[in-house]
Amino acid sequence: MKYAILSFLLLLSSLGSYGQNTATLTVPAKPDRTISRHIYGHFAEHLGRCIYGGFYVGENNTKIPNTAGVRNDVVDALKKLKIPNLRWPGGCFADTYHWKDGIGPKDQRPTIVNTWWGGVTENNSFGTHDFLNMCELLGTEPYLAGNMGSGAVQELADWVQYVNFGGVSPMSALRKKNGREQPWKVKYWGIGNEAWGCGGNMTAEYYANEYRKYATFVSDWNNSGGLTRIASGANSADYNWTETLMKVIPKNLIEGVALHHYSVINWDKKGPAVNFNEQQYFTTMKQALFMDELIQKHSAIMDKYDPEKKVALVVDEWGGWYEVEPGTNPGFLYQQNTMRDAMIAGSTLNIFNNHSDRVRMANLAQAINVLQAVILTDEEKMILTPTYHVMEMYNVHQDATYLPLTVKSTDYTLGEQKLTAVNGSASRDKNGVTHVSLVNIDPKKKQEISIDIDGATYKSVSGRVLASKSLQDHNTFAKPDLIKPTAFKGAKLKGKTLQVDLPPFSVVVLEMK
Ligand code: AHR
Numbered sequence: 001m002k003y004a005i006l007s008f009l010l011l012l013s014s015l016g017s018y019g020q021n022t023a024t025l026t027v028p029a030k031p032d033r034t035i036s037r038h039i040y041g042h043f044a045e046h047l048g049r050c051i052y053g054g055f056y057v058g059e060n061n062t063k064i065p066n067t068a069g070v071r072n073d074v075v076d077a078l079k080k081l082k083i084p085n086l087r088w089p090g091g092c093f094a095d096t097y098h099w100k101d102g103i104g105p106k107d108q109r110p111t112i113v114n115t116w117w118g119g120v121t122e123n124n125s126f127g128t129h130d131f132l133n134m135c136e137l138l139g140t141e142p143y144l145a146g147n148m149g150s151g152a153v154q155e156l157a158d159w160v161q162y163v164n165f166g167g168v169s170p171m172s173a174l175r176k177k178n179g180r181e182q183p184w185k186v187k188y189w190g191i192g193n194e195a196w197g198c199g200g201n202m203t204a205e206y207y208a209n210e211y212r213k214y215a216t217f218v219s220d221w222n223n224s225g226g227l228t229r230i231a232s233g234a235n236s237a238d239y240n241w242t243e244t245l246m247k248v249i250p251k252n253l254i255e256g257v258a259l260h261h262y263s264v265i266n267w268d269k270k271g272p273a274v275n276f277n278e279q280q281y282f283t284t285m286k287q288a289l290f291m292d293e294l295i296q297k298h299s300a301i302m303d304k305y306d307p308e309k310k311v312a313l314v315v316d317e318w319g320g321w322y323e324v325e326p327g328t329n330p331g332f333l334y335q336q337n338t339m340r341d342a343m344i345a346g347s348t349l350n351i352f353n354n355h356s357d358r359v360r361m362a363n364l365a366q367a368i369n370v371l372q373a374v375i376l377t378d379e380e381k382m383i384l385t386p387t388y389h390v391m392e393m394y395n396v397h398q399d400a401t402y403l404p405l406t407v408k409s410t411d412y413t414l415g416e417q418k419l420t421a422v423n424g425s426a427s428r429d430k431n432g433v434t435h436v437s438l439v440n441i442d443p444k445k446k447q448e449i450s451i452d453i454d455g456a457t458y459k460s461v462s463g464r465v466l467a468s469k470s471l472q473d474h475n476t477f478a479k480p481d482l483i484k485p486t487a488f489k490g491a492k493l494k495g496k497t498l499q500v501d502l503p504p505f506s507v508v509v510l511e512m513k
Helices: 002-016 072-081 092-096 128-138 153-164 170-177 204-217 239-248 278-305 339-354 386-397
Strands: 018-026 041-043 085-088 141-146 188-191 228-235 256-263 312-320 359-364 375-378 381-384 401-403 405-408 411-414 417-420 422-428 434-440 446-454 461-466 491-494 497-502 506-512
Touching: 018 422, 018 434, 041 312, 072 128, 072 375, 072 381, 072 386, 085 128, 085 188, 085 359, 128 141, 128 153, 141 153, 153 170, 153 204, 188 204, 204 228, 204 239, 228 239, 228 312, 239 256, 239 278, 256 278, 278 312, 278 339, 278 411, 278 417, 312 339, 339 359, 339 386, 339 422, 339 434, 339 461, 339 506, 386 422, 386 434, 386 461, 386 506, 405 422, 422 446, 434 446, 434 497, 461 491, 491 506, 497 506
Parallel strands: 018 446, 041 085, 041 359, 085 141, 141 188, 188 228, 228 256, 256 312, 312 359
Antiparallel strands: 018 405, 375 381, 401 422, 411 417, 422 434, 434 506, 446 497, 461 506, 491 497
């Protein structure tokens, strides 16, 4: 009798800690959408130790193996991620940056004081050639952020000519003199950054008119197969900004509108990156999942002016933003990266995949040593963060055919507050392999999900999972592999149903053939 009661209680407790969810995966006969690989883009600003010490350690560094000053370990790690594009040189820094200061002999370059980030003096040793050559090394497309805030139209027009023109001109001659014969053919150009704030504190109307002028002179020099000009976009839910840009800027002058949204608890009290409590976790995830509503509402505005969806929504800054690590320069935005960040990354990328008809480019902020980084470095040491692993697991979706996955999720509750516990997305790659990515943000409950498959039959399922013992777990220089993906055994195919058991706060990517 005693044992019967005990087993009953055990059964009850296991039921209580399990969420039941359903979903439908549809495999259309004629799929009409691709998930652009550019959704998986990154961001490298002259901020703290992102460029100097992160990407670049200088050509004369004998301690850290490098190629033309760029760390070899970083190049190897980012190649494995298959990063499709890299945004540079900012951020707020971009609107203070004068590109001509970063070309020519390094010992003759003027210095620049980084007024936005720590007030440090930089020697401009990492400039246009260094960045664009590094992109070639990484096999990634550069996304240059032009200076509209404090730079002239001519300065931006010259930069485009310098990097993109193959013929005879003053700027191409200067490029050749500096050692680069062929143009780099840079396709992605940002026209200012956060023009509503650090980029010049402009009104939407004023910016939109300025944009028209700058965009006119950003020519493709008949060389790069058409440019993608990206307007500085809204701050989170500033829908009026998007509306004004779409109304005022003619469609022949714009290919992308940006959007910035950070998962921040409170701008005045951001909370720690590691020792956060469950309420702080909940609020961060609420902010991260808000991305879905933001995209829906900004897209609805864009649909009014651009029903054919020619203009892309480019979420060129996203990620978690917390207090800096104790003892580090507050202007350098260096923070650790835990399983909470894995939840942000997995959920946000699912949201982007599901809105890939309009969201065709995005940039995680930032790549190394800043905010939600994929890589952290300490002199010659380098570690990969949980966010890196999510990005790597999800790269199967790059340029794959989008497959609709609708999830009916239970709630993750904290007191009276609730959030959707499970989110997901799916795609089919060029080899016909289907990938399903699922996130359970609930820190306490496992989630069971039963997925009906409509339109295809699969024979096998396998997968990988990113999970850990505690939400606060993170990789350190002493324990670099505490969190890394492992084989996942919790998925079973039963005819047309895929049954998955998701551990608490986990990211799973399944492969079905
Ligand atoms: O990513 C850090 C900063 O956040 C960027 O420089 C700016 O654009 C944003 O406010």
